[in-house]
Amino acid sequence: MGDFAGMWRLDGRPVDEADLTRMAQGLDGRNVAPARIWRSGPVALVHRRPARPFTPGEARELQPLTGASGAVLVADSHPGALPILTALERRGVDGVLEGLCGSFAFAVWQPSERRLTLARDGAGFRTLFLHRSERLIAFSTRLRALLSLPDIPLDLDEHALAASLILDQSQPERTIYRAIDRVPMGHVAVLTAQGTRVSRWWSLPRPGTLRHRNDSEVEEHARQVLDTVMDDALQAEGPVTSCLTGGLDSSTIVTTALRRLGPRRLLAVTRVPDGPTPGDTACNYHDESPRASAMAALHPGIDWYPISGDGGDWGESDARRWHLEGGQPTGASVNIAWFFPVYRFMEGQGSRVLLGGEQGNGYFSYSGLSLLPELFLGLRWGRLAGHLLALARNEGRSAAYFFKREVLRPFEPLSWRMRRLGRGPSPWSSHSALNPAFTREIRLDQSLDTGRYRQRVDGGHHSTFEARRWLLCDETARDVRGVLRAMTGMDLRIPLADRRVLEFFGSLPLDQFLRNGVTRSLARRLLAGQVPAETVGNRTAGTQNGDWFTRLSAARPAMIADLARLRSSPLARRVIDLDRIQGLLDHWPRDAAAAEPRRREYFHLLTRGLDMAGFLAWRESANN
Incomplete structure (x- = not known):
């Protein structure tokens, strides 16, 4: 277990000592041991494990690990890395992934084949970032390690910035940096000097494919x-x-x-x-x-x-x-x-x-409610009526209420839903501080996958598979x-x-x-x-953070001061609607009870907007 990074210089130059130091520092953290490094000419792997192992046996896993075939492995995984290397030597990468459970991200360099393989588990609880250019491949479980390398451009991806702020999960491979991608969860990336192939190795199951007698x-x-x-x-x-x-x-x-x-x-x-x-x-x-x-x-x-x-x-x-x-x-x-x-x-x-x-x-603990629109689409209306009546009896509401909410809602056009709920002209307006002029500039309404994004605004989805995919892919x-x-x-x-x-x-x-x-x-x-x-x-x-308004009220003077400072950042002004944030700070709710109905605006829109504006100003000052 532990964070890792690595690079492969496609121009054949040996890996520079300064780059190794940068990557090792980028993997720093609380109670982290010194870096261990493997390198051979243009390829290097860096690993930093916890100073005190999390699990028994982890102390024996001194990564990077080298197998009998010469393959070199670094992994952030639970259970550990040794079983991955053992299976890799016996069955190859495909065989490893087929039987591998738990949470993991790993990289394996196979020098005899001049091939680098990166992979993540299906739920993606270990991250893995990747940069590829004409001269360099670099990867890490920590974005910070890649940002430290001078050969990687730090230009921001404006569409990804917008997606981050409106909580759009439909393009998981993108980061906010144009030159850095993610290896998506449940995917494997195979890199050679000739190119990169990214493929899905694990998919969500389909409901109803496993049956039992009782x-x-x-x-x-x-x-x-x-x-x-x-x-x-x-x-x-x-x-x-x-x-x-x-x-x-x-x-x-x-x-x-x-x-x-x-x-x-x-x-x-x-x-x-x-x-x-x-x-x-x-x-x-x-x-x-x-x-x-x-x-x-x-x-x-x-x-x-x-x-x-x-x-x-x-x-x-x-x-x-x-x-x-x-x-x-x-x-x-x-x-x-x-x-x-x-x-x-x-x-x-x-x-x-x-x-x-x-x-x-x-x-x-799935609710099972997506069964209702599926029964509706399948014309199994007798079963649908039975479920609606049972829900009505159990929940103390009418069958019509559940028909409207659980059956019709997933088919309601998103634009109709926004108008009916009074949530503004765009589906993200109620929970995002994006500057409307910026969204028009990048044509966000044209690039947004509204079929999937409807779930962000409680619009539901008639497909259980799609609903679960959305829940998992944040x-x-x-x-x-x-x-x-x-x-x-x-x-x-x-x-x-x-x-x-x-x-x-x-x-x-x-x-x-x-x-x-x-x-x-x-x-x-x-x-x-x-x-x-x-x-x-x-x-x-x-509801976690039940005292959110008390804590936010204590931070309000600092937020007002931050906002005044952020107005001097052209990038923050361009991307974030600072006037809207100012309005929220100026018209503060009187107490927790008055604030709770506006939790979406204050606890989400306000805090996320200030965080994004602060980040943009920070990046802008670093670039200057």
Whole structure:
């Protein structure tokens, strides 16, 4: 495990010592060991592992690793790199990928064939960036390492900048730099002196392709998959910590971990608000600790800690630190910084591995509601009517409500939806601070894939496959995770995004998830008897950062000062609607209750807009 970088000089020149130093420094982070380097003429690989291994056996993996065939491997992977190299020597790259599970990004140089291969896992929780020009190939798990190389141009891609700010996930291979691409998740890139071939090696499964005889068989198979994945996730030096929110996904992580740990104890943490929160609604609650506490009370093997703000500082509140570490705007640094007290608590407990329940709602705990438009398209109206009536009975709403929301909504033209909801002339207007003049200049409305982007504005999609693909392909969030590890020294593991989980739950028929008017039915059945009844029957969603308005209000004077400074940046003025941001800062809500209905504007549009403007001004000053 650990970050890596490498380069291949296609002009045949030996790799320069200064470039090796730059790449090694670009891989720096909290509690990271010195770089280890392999080089041979025009090719070099650099790896930096954690100073203290995350998993048993990792200390023996002194990367770069060289196989009997002469192949040289660097990998950021869990489980480790040695199994990848062993399989590579026996079966080749295709054979490795076919059987490889867990989260990984790797690069392998095969000198006998003069071939470089780069690959990422299907869920993409390890990043991998790539530059290719006439004279140079360079790659790294950290964007920062590539930005340090003088031979790589740093021109910004304006369309990718806009996509980043409007949260468009439809072109995952692009970064905000014209000369740097991503190796997309689930893809492999094969590079030779003659060219580059990028191909998909793993695809999302299609629902309904896996059948069982009965529900008991489904549930038993599901537990086996979860247990197998959890055994890998629990491999750690020192105690493992799990997030506990009281929701279905985090509760599944905790109960499965307890089952596999046996007599060993599990640390569980819940981030609690530090200030006033708006009142709970029929859809959301803002403090997850009561549900987490009830869950912990059921299981004596849990050591549960509610975590509040600690006054510490690892640089999480400094926007420039995020820009420097990540090489791009993070967009969500205010959100991510809220969790840093958790990481500092873990360090005090000697824990460096955190289990999270992300990605569960697309597969493991899928709602199943996309079954309804599929039944509509398939003219299976009798079954559709049965599901609508069952939902109405169970949720206390009319069948017409669910027909309109779940069946008709995915087919509603996006322009109609925007007008009906009063969200402005463009689908991104309600949550993005892009300057309208800039969007016209780059013709954003013509390049946007509205068929996929409709999901960003809660427009739904009639295809389960497309809906799941959209949920999975947020590359910007993956980029931030790499930066987060560098800043905290913690390894975040997402068991519910493991390939084995995605393949099993993603292949099940949709009626496993929508059953008798109950959404997320399979997850509820699996958890019954293991968690509080309130959790199993819960229909509302926990909201992280429930105290967001309190924290944003404290930062308001600094944001006003930042905005005044940013007005001197021509690039920031061109891309960002600074006047709109000024209006939000000038007309501040009176309290948390008044702010919550405008959360989209203040917590997302305002903070992301200022972050992007600050990044653009920073890049502009660096170029000058």
